[in-house]
Amino acid sequence: MDPYRLPKIAFPSRYDITLRPDLDTATFSGTETIRVTVGEPADEIILNAIEIDIEEATLGDRSLSTSHDPETERIRLSDGAQIPPGEHTLSLRFSGILNDKLHGFYRSTFTDADGRDHVVATTQFEATDARRAFPCWDEPEYKAVFGITLVVPEGLLAVSNGAEISRTKLDDGTIRILFSDTPRMSTYLVAFVVGPFVATEPVDAGGVPLRVVHQAGQERLAEFAVEAGAHYLRWFADYYDIPYQGDKMDLIAIPDFAFGAMENLGAVTFRESALLVDLETASHGEVQRVSEVIAHELAHMWFGDYVTMKWWNGVWLNEAFATFMEMIAQDAWKPEWKTWLSFAPLRSRSMITDALQATRPVEFPVVAPHEADEMFDVLTYLKGSSLVRMLQRFLGEEVFRKGVETYLEAHAFANTETSDLWAALEQASGQPVGSVMESWIFSGGYPQVDIGLDNGSIVARQHRFQYRPSGDGDLWQIPLTLAYGAGDVVHRTDVVFDTPEIRIDVEDPVNWVLANAGGHGYYRSRYSPDLLERILERLDRLSALDRYGLIDDMWACVIAGQTDIGAYLDLLTRFGNETEHAVWTAIVESIRQIHHTFDPSPAFERYVRDLLTPAAKRLGWAPHPEEDGLTRRLRGLLISALGRYGNDGQVRARAIELLPAVFDHTLDPEVAQAVINVTADAGLADYETFFSEYERAETPQDENRYLYALPLFPDRALVERTFAMALDGRIRTQNAPFVVELLLANRSASRVAWDLYTHHWDDQVRAFPPSLLKRTLGTLWTLSDMADEVHAFFDRRTVRHAEKAVTQELERLDAMAAFRDRASEQLVVYLTE
Template sequence: MSDHRLSRDVLPRHYALELRPDLDEHTFTGTVAIDVEVATATDRITCNAAELVVLDAAVIVDGERTALSASLDEAAERLVLLAPSPLAPGRARLELAFSGLLNDRLRGFYRSTLVGADGVEQTVATTQFQSTDARRAFPCFDEPDMKASFGVTLVVPEDLLAVSNGAEVSRTPLGDGTDRVVFADTIELSTYLVAFVVGPMEATDPVDVDGVPVRIIHPPGRGDQTAFALEVAAHSLRWLADWYGIDVPGGKVDLVALPDFAFGAMENLGCITFREVLLLVDPESADQRELESVASVLSHELAHLWFGDLVTMRWWNGIWLNEAFATFMEMKAVEAWRPDWDVWAGFGAARAAALDVDALASTRPIEYPVVTPADAESMFDVLTYQKGAAVVRMLEQFLGEEAFRDGVRRYLADHLGGNTDNEDLWAALETTTGQPVGDLMHDWIFRGGFPLVEATVDDGRCTLSQRPFRYDGLDNGSRWQVPVRLRTTAGEQRVLLGDDPVVVDLAGTLVTVNAGAAGFHRSGMEAPHDPGRLTAVERSMTVDDRWADTLAGRHDPAAFAGFAASFVDDPDLAVWQAVLRGIGTLDLVAPEHHRPLASEAGGLLEGIVGRLGWAPADGEDDRTRQLRGVVLAAAGTLADDPGVIAEARRRWSSGGSTDPAVDGAVVAVVATHGDGADRAECRRRFEASGSAQEEQRHLRALALFGGLTEVEALLGEVHDGTVRTQDAPFLLRSLLAHRHHRAVAWRSVTDHWEDLTGRLPSNSIARMLEGVRALVGAGIDPEVDRFLDDHPVPQGALMVAQHRERRGVNVRLRTRLLG
């Protein structure tokens, strides 16, 4: 048994768990009876527990109860139970009584708060167990391959709602103001997927989705913001069940909107939890990006019901398979529902973020060894989700969509209810396609980085070669099996590029070496691109490839705007987002260069702003509406367009806009150029927000206002708890990345480091520190490295190293831009 893995001498089969949360005192008590299989005679049973007080422990064998001694190792998060004599192989039952605190750190069994219609703050008790926090709610065998069924009972105040993974079986008054709520037993689950919620919440009437009841659990008075998510859920459940070829697991689906939640959402079987902003939405006031976020996150969590819940990774090194596949499937589900949203073009930004990290020397393989709980926590990053999804997409497009789906169906059918490694998926795909999938995918999964695929054309023949793409320019000898999809004027051609160059006879004129931007690689072509022959996602990829080359030092950063000028007439959202990512980064790293950069940005944006204006045209599609908001925000904040600023102020003064697509632009422009009175009004609108989207819109805007006094006031609200714990890390990240606020924000973070690392969700610290990428030229360059050397973040060490290296890329970019 390793220091962080449990012995398999004793295996759990079923948990009968009863919990009594005290929402006034922020405590809980509980009992758990664990039916176990003793595989090897032993007098020692080791399971997991943390931050619990074990009150009693016993084992029952053949009806005879024997007391156990219990000792808790807090450092190892282990509970060791000793029997007076060895337990013989066979069945036994462990019985444990325990107590704990409802913490405020958004992990384990924790407390959240909401404000009722009467203005009184009320407590919600809820859970977040992934990766290794079920042990903070009850003693358990807290490893993903130690699956068991769960029977949950909650004893709760009679006026509160209670939900868990299983359907409610009974609710019995106990005569003391509490009810005992019993839930149906679950299928076999990993402990990280168990969940329960107790609080003054409301539930929608269930919607029947092919025999599966679907509800949304929400704070009081928010039922009018559930229709959109219910519509998405109904579509995605039906589509996913058909695609997977397996009925919806679990028997019911509750979607729970929580006021405080560290993650975006969590796929607990039958009791999926969300941040409010990613579930509750008013389509009349939400913009397109916000609607797409709700649809994508909801579809992602539902995809997990099969890929993650029903079939689960064996250990945390394989979490990428769960998360990458769910990310990939969310795109396919939303694409099937709303093809007009062109979600794969939208995925270009996520793909770009993954390529950006993967071009660093400090990148990591998608899968690498996980030993400690901190290691497991560090796996939840852009490489697991976005690179993983992009690689799965690349494989699907190379094998063919139907053949790929058939392989996934075989994989799920072969491993229903079990645990797997990625080799199990490759084996199923090899069986159905006849392709050497394992060999093809090995380097993509176990080697960090990605290739630059270069193409030279001579007399109708295209020579393809590859080398690693890295910002430091080094060739470390890595090579991949690259499924290359060429497109010519005559159609598509596919080839597998290995270590050696490949020559392809072209059927027509070469258009792109990355058709559909489905390949996870950068592209280099000697022949000039013809934007008119490229799809929207290919055009955005072309811009992004050029920007990556600029970061790598292969092009003058001052020339990027000139390159982007060839796309000024482009009507697509993804293309403009790629252009503005580059221009925005230049403005961020060299704020003293803002005036000439604003002039260049204004020249790029003038035409599209003039064409789109402020009002939608009749019959305009959703992506164009979203584009309007993006370019207006950029014109007002990046280009300082006086006309846009004036119109934003007019709309702000009149109470807002009639078009949700431009509301975000109005708020951002006013905040960027606003004064103290504007900030006070923004704060008032934040507090009076009628939806989570409006609340977040105005909270983000508060970080944009200038003035030292205003920034220090906002930082004070972060540190005194006025800003919710779930929002604080992301607000600090925004302040660290602001061209005017970053120095004061950095000092505030370092001054309050101990409080922040003790109070904020541990998984959020490394994400907060993403803002250090912008700490260039602010007179604090050496201080940043010294501080981070002295204050490691174990659960995000690799991510922090990537932020630091990426900051170095920005330092070099700034030097080259300013000469």
């Protein structure tokens, strides 16, 4: 028997669950009645439960005994006699704990404005932790209706998936709250939250009442979420052309939350910074993040909740699709945010991991559910959504939409494999979607397309892009969009490029060629030197995404050893007139990587100042009244980069002068964020002041700004202090791994940080759940000057549920170390020329 899949003997159709959480003792007790259909005569009933004591189990009027198997997280129920096929009622009485590991049924705490401490009981079940709250068939395929009842102390707010339909005061003073039945859905989507919360007045979201649930005093911070949530819920119902299946929608801010948010049907839980925001003081990026997370979760109400993957191998599609949907929904709502431009750096992030030999196919077989934990990474969210975007552009937006609608209708309240979506899209489009997507989904990596001219023909060659080429002959079916100028005419050609080489004969002389025109393809382009020069000559006529791609692709080729760093830095000097925020993020990202890889060099700092100062000067320090959000954001980016990587004395001095205005909230939020980072990074701000601002922050965004500035301080003693706080609970577990990650990337103190990291490894394993521990690895690549030591450390350890991530981060570190060896000399030569 597969120890990870329940035997297909009994099938639940309905659960009636009553839970009594005790917030003071961090325990709960519960009863449940499950309607089960047994398909064939059975000796026992097997279902999932872990860290739960079963006090009583009955099947109809038969009393069953329980045996636990903690290894497989199952219980077996039997009375020794056979269970006949047919409908049965299974009743269980049980108790469990409210843990502090941010999964299952868990405790979260907060301190209110008056300094009083409060406890919240809340849930996070994906992937396999519903079994920590109630015994169940805890696999996505076992969909059922859930009738939830919570018994809670008076005065607390209780929320579950369905709307509250009755409340009764019991003799012991507690309140019994009954919630409406859920639609048929998977166990991982069940949720309950109990705590001293308040809810906003319900607003109408296309016939569905929507509220935001939060701590008292946070009312103002919920306004944007109410607006965005109501908008997106209506928008998705319209896009999918299918009504939302729940009877209400609550968006709930949880003080301690491992992920960004969780798409529990009708009761979506969020970390506070992903839901609550003050439009007056938040930066453009912070507001956009809230919008995107809300859109993402609400997109899941259909794609994920209504139609669900059969097993965890399909979780990538769930997440890739919701990420893609968050982008198109936001782009439709706020076109001025240029969402697909801001998506470009996210695509680039996945292309870094995916250029490693240790990358993985987007979809892979999952045997144990915990293997799916490794799927929650950039490849699933960002490569996956990039591929969906490429496919949507290839098929056409309306054809794609229609295919998705067909897919959802065909599998309503049921479960699917990835191929079911391709089939629906094939039906809608008449295109070979399955075979095109197969080459992208089932093998890791992506292609590079080399473009050149040969006797008047355009020649494109594809081969895999890697930092360390493995020489394999993988071919992709690339939806290639070529734009080229021939004679006086601009042409556009769309072809599925599935051979090693393709030639396009053009009658008139070709002046220029752009591969991946429009910038939505998931591949890199490299041009022959003469073609590159011709593209640069018409730089001002390229779209912003094409300009972004030109920089990002060339930078990747520098890391991979295909291009000299001098040629790249020379290319950047052609972008002095650039005004688009996203294009500058590509430039600044490469500068950041150089800053973290090579020894500090006044010549490089001068290069950074020469490159960025003209653009920064054009913008000045204060926004103009009618300036758009992205221009404001660009100002912050340039100030931050000049202060941090350009060692710019003037910028730093001005930043210190502006600090009082930051504390008063009278400065533009983008400039404020930059000032905080620049002054912390240079060690010019007062750590104590930043720490107290962090502690007394009134918005999650303000809290994060000061918190994530603390690890930037270069002073050794402060690095030690910040590290200690990440482990002793003064920094919430949900944020602490990010703080550690930033400490490792502290250019002035990486040696100290690494020693602390290794010395306290076991403490971190104890303090951080595996999914969070993994987040400390993201900046290992900055340690290229101690690569051997980092390798030696991880060679002696297995990092549970993150083995793949460790291998990937070590290979990236190697790639950066090789780059450092190769390019140090080139960099000196270029900068002294």
